[in-house]
Amino acid sequence: MERTHTPRSATSLTGKTALVTGASAGIGRATAIALAHHGANLVVTARREDRLRQLCDHIESTGAKAVFHAGDASRDDTARQTVALAIAAFGHLDILINNAGAGNYKNLVDTTVEDYDTLMDANMKSSFLFSRHAAPLMIEQRSGTILFISSVAGLQGAPGESVYCATKFAQAGFSQSLDAELRKHNIKVGTIFPGGVKTEFALGKGRTEETIRNSTMMDPAEVAEAIVFACLQPPNLRIPQMTIRHMG
Template identity: 80%
Template sequence: MTASTAPLAGKTALVTGASAGIGWATAIALAHQGANLVVTARREERLRQLCAEIEALGTKAVFYAGDAAEENTASQSIALAIANFGHLDIVINNAGAGNYKNLIDTSVEEYDSLMDANMKSGFLFSRFAAPLFIEQKSGTILFISSVAGLQGIGGEAVYCASKFAQIGFAQSLDAELRKHGIKVGSICPGGVKSEFGLGRGRTEEYIRSSHMMEPQEVAEAIVFACLQPPNVRIPQMTVRHMG
């Protein structure tokens, strides 16, 4: 299979939080399926490296470096997709942060930061993509939530709240946008081996010795949701490790 004959050939996908972990792995996995990519995150050098790896697979990639919780990052990333590829087909709202603390150890600033990273970012990218998707009567929006968005966990109240918010937002968007041919869903992974929670309740040793999934394994589930036929959508998918 070549890039030109792959299932997503000619499609354009946008991945937020693409500089590491699930975002990086998902961008690579989508490129393997033939998609052109717009990738965004705050670390420009990592995005340059990612784009080089994507183009080595035979597809095209551009990046926008910025905070996904800022309106300008969302609007400019989507404008970049139109300017370079003429259209946008898939938005993966993956940008986010973890903070595993008891309530009394969590500051107001940490609450605001977590809600911005995990919820506001998805709102912004969906808000700017939706008019394009409505006009073309197609599109896929996926939120990378968590099993922590399905059941509350002690010591993770604010993190769970942000992830529950993603699930509710995605369900509402599904009801709102489905009549326009737009698919909206949530992917809810269990633990993943990435830098996501380092210094915020997780250590390198904990991650290394755990049964948590590799980012590439979660990326395969995300791509699966993107590859469904036009009349099939996946509103919610839970992905767990075998540990």
């Protein structure tokens, strides 16, 4: 009888270079550490240089390699310089995790134009910029993975979250279009939709430390494992969308 072969996901990202935005805390930091644990070289970026330096020191203490560029992910020069750093440090870029983002829970009548611009820049513009500068490199090498860390707020609207939801729906639509556009270049594009996570996200803007601490929300490390799972799939398999929720 002919035996069939069932492809399994890889267990190592050794030799791959991963860039993670918003890496100074929360999901971004946990994802960088998890990717390094699986063998990847890390390029991390966020605004807080001291935290990035500590993160790189931690990653290198485990035997992996890591470099950082501090800057605002919604600025074109930050995206350009961080992608260039990946090439200068490691020669290629294989994985882009568009994780940088912000939250602000307000009713529409309380939302200012400045609130709108801040959320759109942090969540959507950053995703566009890093993808725009990473994609040509991945097209040239005919391989790569681009993931967007959206939210369940990008699947269903909620009161008090109209602008935040708009940014997360935008990420999902952007990702779907890129999936159709880049798949012919052997580039995988997908979106992760997490539920609530115990991070600094939206502290003072709809969340408090107490409500986060006492919740059943997910730990950032748990979300990071799901993100790594999406990066570890066999060459002929992609995950366009993945929703992850806690058990609460």
